[in-house]
Amino acid sequence: MNVWESFWLFIDKGGDVLLLIFAVAVLLWAFIFEKFYFIRQVAPGLIDEKLNSWKAQSDRGSWWAMRVREFHIADIKEQMSKRTGMIKTIVVLCPLLGLLGTVTGMMVVFDVMAVSGANARMMASGISMATIPTMAGMVVALSGIYLGSLIEKKVETICDGLGEKFVVTA
Numbered sequence: 001m002n003v004w005e006s007f008w009l010f011i012d013k014g015g016d017v018l019l020l021i022f023a024v025a026v027l028l029w030a031f032i033f034e035k036f037y038f039i040r041q042v043a044p045g046l047i048d049e050k051l052n053s054w055k056a057q058s059d060r061g062s063w064w065a066m067r068v069r070e071f072h073i074a075d076i077k078e079q080m081s082k083r084t085g086m087i088k089t090i091v092v093l094c095p096l097l098g099l100l101g102t103v104t105g106m107m108v109v110f111d112v113m114a115v116s117g118a119n120a121r122m123m124a125s126g127i128s129m130a131t132i133p134t135m136a137g138m139v140v141a142l143s144g145i146y147l148g149s150l151i152e153k154k155v156e157t158i159c160d161g162l163g164e165k166f167v168v169t170a
Helices: 003-014 016-056 063-081 084-116 120-160
Strands: none
Touching (some): 003 120, 016 120, 063 120, 084 120
């Protein structure tokens, strides 16, 4: 049995909700990889661009210059924080989708019980359909929580050091 057959067998055991959890997991990982790429590749250039713009100003001590400095720092923070809200939203959504899978799986179990009584063999597929999406939703959420907090820490570390880079001269 190859990987794709195993994957589709797993999806079949977990029900349609598991396919939805998989799609949401792909979206989550795309956002996570995008943020890591941005932090490593794009952010240093953005910071250098804003810093060069700040250093090119002759006036770096007036009230107006302070507002320009604050704008540069706020713009960098905003760019660095984009899509972290989407990551958090997807992380919260995954256990709820797992719960939806649990409910639909239990509906299958109750349907089998109504038709055939308490036949354990017939209820097994419904029980697996109830537990697999819950597990999958939790695994996706936990990975998203860990990597999302790693991204937030990195963004916070970079943003905390911005004030020292944008030196004020009187």
